[in-house]
Amino acid sequence: MRSKHCLWLIMGWLCFYTCDTATTVLAADADKNVALIYMTSNKQPNDDIQALQHILQAYTSVDTIAIEDVHQQMLQHYQRVVVVNTYSTAMPAKALDALNQFQGPALLIGDNALQLAPFAKWQEKQVVELRAIGEEGLVNPVQWKSVQPTADAQIIEWASTMNQSYPFVIQQHNWSFIGIFINEGALQYEWPAIIGELLQLPRPSTHAAFVVLTDINMKTNVQKLEEVVTAFADRDIPIALEVTPIMMNEKIDYLHENKKLVSYLQKLQKEGYAFILSASNSMEQSLHYLALRKIYPTISVGDSALFTSIIQRENQQLYMSQMNQHLIYPFTAGTIAHTATNPFYPVKQQMDLLLKVPGSVIGIQYPAYSHVAYVQELADYLNRHPQIELINFRQTKQQVKSGNVAIVQHENGEQTVHLSFTKFQRLKILFDERPFEVMLWALVLIVSLFVILFFINTLRLRITLRKRLFEERKSNG
16 A cells, blocks of 8 residues: 555656646746747858847847758747848748748748748839938948738838839738848948837847047056046046057057056056956967056957957947857947047947947947047936946956966956966066166176175185284294
8 A cells, every 4th residue: 555655656746847847848948039040052140140140139039040940849939030031042841831830020031031921922023223221321232122012011111222112121910021131331220120129029228338448558648547537437437448558669668668657557456447458469468467567457359368358349249249258348339539620429420320229339439648528528428318327347247367367357346366477487577578677687786796706705815814914923923
């Protein structure tokens, strides 16, 4: 009887475990939001797919999937679907069947639309040369095979040639259609909001932003830098300082040649400012240079295996992103111009565009040589847009590690720093930075040793001579 009772308990426990596990798996699958399905000639995601992935990731989680891998059971776990076709060909039968049965918000971009059931009654028309999409003119004309939707379709946006307009962004039941993804000029700031609305994605309400004082090097005017730093502090705007400690020009310029600047930067380090490393030579050498002077950068400019976070210049990214185990902060708003009239205007224009992009990051460069007056203009703009949330890099989690330097920055602003240089390594670094000074000190040391040896030898001879004289007097007694 007891064995039967135990058997029923075990079977009950197994049933419960199985059900609980199944529930857990389904719950995990239900968390999947957008399936970004691509159809390319080489079966690899191209630049447009990556750009769309960045756009969608600003809203929600995204899985990028080749159309050859799509089937009905897979799509059951997604709430939304985006299909990107970059060339005309037949869709795989399993994928086509799964897409036709999908009930959630869905979007097709590019070719092969008429293969899908919602668009089956549309008609393909002639190839036209597009000059504009909506009110945004194209940099270069684009060839596109136009379509004629059915009467019950809703036209969201038109594209135009020199003399005619064509339906371009269209909604048909739960599916939407975009003729072609042209991610250039002002359009790159329009697509995120359009795609978000078509897919009924909840719109991010804030924009992360950061300000970096750039162009800090040996030639920086300390007084001007201090004025700018103080102006930002007075307005409660967190900043980071981008420092280039070693400048490779006709001659090598080292930061320590400006002693007042090094002293001021050390003071800012103690006060809790964040530092960003820009290197014109070896990133590791520049890191060691600053760390030995008690200045601890936690982010680098450009790719570096030493840092977990990097700043990127001159790119098309509009969002913070994760790539190759790096968190990337892009400069998106440009730099305060070095012009006599209205230098803040280009940055303001760019920020106006970025505010159209849901969830975009606003990265601002403020050169250390710029006039302090532009700080107030920037502060006024930020105050007019409460949706902008400023990042204090000193209150982010960062890590830096080389063979001799380890820096761990915690979210409470504290830093754990460990330096492991031997005396020989320190001497070698000193020689690399100041070879003439090291050689001069070595010469002084050698001369000093010779002088000391000379005096010792002279003293020894005098003592020996006096001892002989004393012995001669004693013997002549």
